[in-house]
Amino acid sequence: MSKLSDLPNIGKKLEEQLNEVGIETIEQLKEVGSKQAWLNIRAIDSSACINRLCALEGAIRGIRWHSLSEEVKRDLKAFYNTVTI
DSSP: OOOGGGSTTOOHHHHHHHHHTTOOSHHHHHHHOHHHHHHHHHHHOTTOOHHHHHHHHHHHHTSOGGGSOHHHHHHHHHHHHHHHO
16 A cells, blocks of 8 residues: 555655544545645644645645646635635
């Protein structure tokens, strides 16, 4: 079984946070999705920012978050803004 930290953008700290909110496998992360996973992390870490949200989306897609399309980045930013305002 692959570890979450095998995915792009997922370091030890983010992997630990995902585990803390009950996401322990790549399959679980994909099933939950980046937005819900980020919301779960934000509930335990108020410093969770837009970059972490993008990192989760990139991990699910198997790419560095910097390589997300502008459309995806806009969608994530709009979601982030609705949650953090």
